[in-house]
Amino acid sequence: MRPDDRGTHIASNGFAGISNGSTTKKVTLSSSINGHSPSQPTSNGLGPSQSNGSVKSPSPVRSPTYHGHNREEVTRILIQGLYDMGYSDAATSLSRESHYELESPSVAAFRQAIMDGQWTDAEAILLGSYHGADGKTSAMSNFVIDGPAGLVLAEGADKSQMLFWMREQKFLEYLDQRDLSKALAVLRQELTPLNHDIHHLHALTSLLMCPAEDWRAQARRNGSITDSRKRLLQDLTKSISPSVMIPEHRLAHLLNQVKQSQINNCLYHNTASPPSLYADHMCDRDNFPLRTMLELDCHTDEVWYLEFSHDGTKLATASKDKTVIIYETETFTILHRFQGHEERVTYVTWSPDDSKLISCCMDNKARVWDISSGACLVTVDHQTPVSGASWAPDGLSFVTSALEKTSSICQWSLRSSDFRTNLHTRGGFRAQDCAITPDGQRLVVIDSEKHLHVFNFHTFEKEYSQTFLAKLTCVSVTKDSQNMLVNLSNGEIQLLEVETGVLIRTFEGQEQGTYIIRSCFGGAAENFVLSGSEDSMIYVWHKENGILIEKLKGHASCVNAIAWNPGDPGMFASAGDDRRVRIWSNSVPPSEAVPSSDRRPISSNSYTRMSAIRSTFMGGSNL
Structure with missing residues (x-):
């Protein structure tokens, strides 16, 4: 089973208020705010004014590059970083002035479907995805779409693997509710036909026979349903093109790389404190x-x-x-x-x-x-x-x-x-x-x-x-x-x-x-x-x-x-x-x-x- 022991755990283990995907929800991509309604907190530290993703109309007076770097990439990473640091007004202002949005409408809808447990909608978006920016998308009748349908997947992404993870999450949530009949149906009708991993399927089957108090430990599953969905989204993100769904905390990750590079290039670095970003670092x-x-x-x-x-x-x-x-x-x-x-x-x-x-x-x-x-x-x-x-x-x-x-x-x-x-x-x-x-x-x-x-x-x-x-x-x-x-x-x-x-x-x-x-x-x-x-x-x-x-x-x-x-x-x-x-x-x-x-x-x-x-x-x- 996909390990669920990563990330920060949320204290509640409750299931109330979270759909298990048994009904189909119409998702209007234009109204999706990074996968959340305006009243909801975001899963990626993002503010409520984002619709995410494509270039509206880059300013003609600005160069498409910034000191040799792609201006759109730099700007969108800065927008994400501002949201991460809690400067939502500044992030919104930067997005408005630059005409760059953080993610595509399809990505925002996909994020919302995963976090809400709307598995039918999430699968529909995934099945409409394609590899590469020039691929064709398929229309989805249960969506009102104002942008490109489907996701742009990363090179080498396995759509079958992504479906397996999503259906496994659905199976485990039914198991958490002790709705064994629905869990068994997902196992037989949705997971098994994917022919993904027989050994893993056997492990999931064994969970059906575990006592209610033991199955979480055997499945290495900790935290609440919301917490596990966040971890699922983190795994799925790795298969989505970063051009439409920037990896979480990308600015912080890049800054860590800068510091580590300075440490690696400093042969005599002998302090527990990381080097400052203000100047190049070298120990005597x-x-x-x-x-x-x-x-x-x-x-x-x-x-x-x-x-x-x-x-x-x-x-x-x-x-x-x-x-x-x-x-x-x-x-x-x-x-x-x-x-x-x-x-x-x-x-x-x-x-x-x-x-x-x-x-x-x-x-x-x-x-x-x-x-x-x-x-x-x-x-x-x-x-x-x-x-x-x-x-x-x-x-x-x-x-x-x-x-x-x-x-x-x-x-x-x-x-x-x-x-x-x-x-x-x-x-x-x-x-x-x-x-x-x-x-x-x-x-x-x-x-x-x-x-x-x-x-x-x-x-x-x-x-x-x-x-x-x-x-x-x-x-x-x-x-x-x-x-x-x-x-x-x-x-x-x-x-x-x-x-x-x-x-x-x-x-x-x-x-x-x-x-x-x-x-x-x-x-x-x-x-x-x-x-x-x-x-x-x-x-x-x-x-x-x-x-x-x-x-x-x-x-x-x-x-x-x-x-x-x-x-x-x-x-x-x-x-x-x-x-x-x-x-x-x-x-x-x-x-x-x-x-x-x-x-x-x-x-x-x-x-x-x-x-x-x-x-x-x-x-x-x-x-």
């Missing part, structure tokens, strides 16, 4: 965190991971030296040093409220620490090293990933009623890393055999899996839960859609082949992708265009992980095998920055890369 490179303000050398062995708290006031680092260090980020004084681990610490992650921290260790345990007291609150056990963890958005449960096939993914509860209970378990693969999307809808897992798995977080049912050409080493998800970033052992970093797994963009240049290298999203609006590298460099790409904008000398040896400060867009941190954490900032004058020559090289003999995280995590023996 000097405002980007390119200089090291501080080196932290508090660990005695390789630093494998680090992460800022969500408020940016703390930084947690995990090391091969079996410790986790918590710094406050104003002076980078140590707040805690967690030393209860029996083996090397591979990963840390903050709870949503920053009150707790999970540490993952090669002693087959994950520990939950209380930040205020420094006490270990919970310890959970796996049979193999714990490779990663992720908090549920409510902070009351978390997921751990481990390199075992039987219980590679486990969800643990922190609620007092089922404290430390394993709520869900998934196996069948050795989990390399995991991430719960910030909206709490999905769990993303990568395994040690080149696979990515996406699960429904509520049910732990798998939504899809996909295979890559190289092993995956880490996964992270954007704050809006739309995209995810995965590192591959062949040196690629891929940006994917979370919902579908479709590849959006590939970032290349960094070196990775033997070790675990972790990347992250960076910037105030997550405009960047950053990654460490085996060549001791830090790589920074622009997320939207894939351009490598910086290659920074990071550490004396391999750079394992990068973390951006959510509370300070001008700061990020890096962790390396040189046992150090470097804090990068845009507020340090170049003369005061830590130069590369001041870093003391550490002999490779003093630490080796033969640690278990390298051999086990990157393809040790199967368990």
Whole structure:
């Protein structure tokens, strides 16, 4: 069925006063006001004086173009924009002075028929439609017409599909009234003859047998009848030529494109505020965190991971030296040093409220620490090293990933009623890393055999899996839960859609082949992708265009992980095998920055890369 979960929902679920199309209504196109009578509010934010659409008589004193743009298109988009912003008098005045109207009479009548549930009239207008401006129309005896009959459809529009959507809406409205006999008649006599989608028809048929209280959930139908008709109209609009029915909020959409284009062209755009429309936008490179303000050398062995708290006031680092260090980020004084681990610490992650921290260790345990007291609150056990963890958005449960096939993914509860209970378990693969999307809808897992798995977080049912050409080493998800970033052992970093797994963009240049290298999203609006590298460099790409904008000398040896400060867009941190954490900032004058020559090289003999995280995590023996 056509999903009805888009758009703004209206609180009322009532049906009163809305026709279901059982009677034929004479629609006078000349009296239609954008599909509404003068006393009705409009569905597109449009005022009551519009008859919409064709050119009456363009002014002969004005050029047909405006700075190279079609004058009619610009004017009609401005008229729509004025109505959107609530300036109906100005929109009416512009329409009157320019002699351009927003939509054609046929479009206005079609809009009104859909919103009033006059399905016979709506179908008549649709059936009289044609592709292209030079097509012929057919007369409709039940309309009094003062303009062209029918609609002008967009190229490639499927009239049968549009009819199916309209008849499906009629079917669902009868179902909402619990008039099952009429709903069945529409299904048999109107929907089935279209031969549109047998599987979809079966799904609609199953709704007839649903209890009244369950069918809406199964049909994914929310809101009122008026609300669902608006969404139907939005879908139908995509098949109607924009020359006669401008897409909703077109001016706002164009302005968003302008802003996004400026952001994409600004390689160092690092602010959550969108650029102004008054002037062209370009950020200064000097405002980007390119200089090291501080080196932290508090660990005695390789630093494998680090992460800022969500408020940016703390930084947690995990090391091969079996410790986790918590710094406050104003002076980078140590707040805690967690030393209860029996083996090397591979990963840390903050709870949503920053009150707790999970540490993952090669002693087959994950520990939950209380930040205020420094006490270990919970310890959970796996049979193999714990490779990663992720908090549920409510902070009351978390997921751990481990390199075992039987219980590679486990969800643990922190609620007092089922404290430390394993709520869900998934196996069948050795989990390399995991991430719960910030909206709490999905769990993303990568395994040690080149696979990515996406699960429904509520049910732990798998939504899809996909295979890559190289092993995956880490996964992270954007704050809006739309995209995810995965590192591959062949040196690629891929940006994917979370919902579908479709590849959006590939970032290349960094070196990775033997070790675990972790990347992250960076910037105030997550405009960047950053990654460490085996060549001791830090790589920074622009997320939207894939351009490598910086290659920074990071550490004396391999750079394992990068973390951006959510509370300070001008700061990020890096962790390396040189046992150090470097804090990068845009507020340090170049003369005061830590130069590369001041870093003391550490002999490779003093630490080796033969640690278990390298051999086990990157393809040790199967368990």
